[in-house]
Amino acid sequence: YGHISDVIVSSSSRGMAILEFDELVDVDGIEKETGKPDVPIATTCLQKPSSRLRSSEIQRSKPVERPMTSVEFADFEAEVLATMMAGSKRKADKGESKFDNL
Structure with missing residues (x-):
């Protein structure tokens, strides 16, 4: 879904984690992620990308x-x-x- 810069894992029994992305490549994919049948997950975007980029709209530029x-x-x-x-x-x-x- 993109390059993860930081991971914060909670020690609570709920098993919560926060992922911080440097660059979120697939907004649709992360919002629809459900995990595995034996390990279901729910995702919530704490901060939405400002321009609400979709994976098909991203234009990548290579460093010169x-x-x-x-x-x-x-x-x-x-x-x-x-x-x-x-x-x-x-x-x-x-x-x-x-x-x-x-």
Whole structure:
């Protein structure tokens, strides 16, 4: 029905649980869920989705991933090297650096 972010289970004899969804994909399905014949369940939506999305109405968008340009990679590499050098200098100021024996 969607990605569950949190589950809270009651220790009462009624066996209640609360599921929190990051993204509810199938509103109709969750509302019609009845469980198994030997373990029936009843569902209640504590907070309805604001636009009342139905499974057929959901439009998924993929996150855009693109490779770094050479300029972006050079900037990233320079930042990493500067951080490493600063750490090396701090260690050298306090004593030996692990790079001394290279």
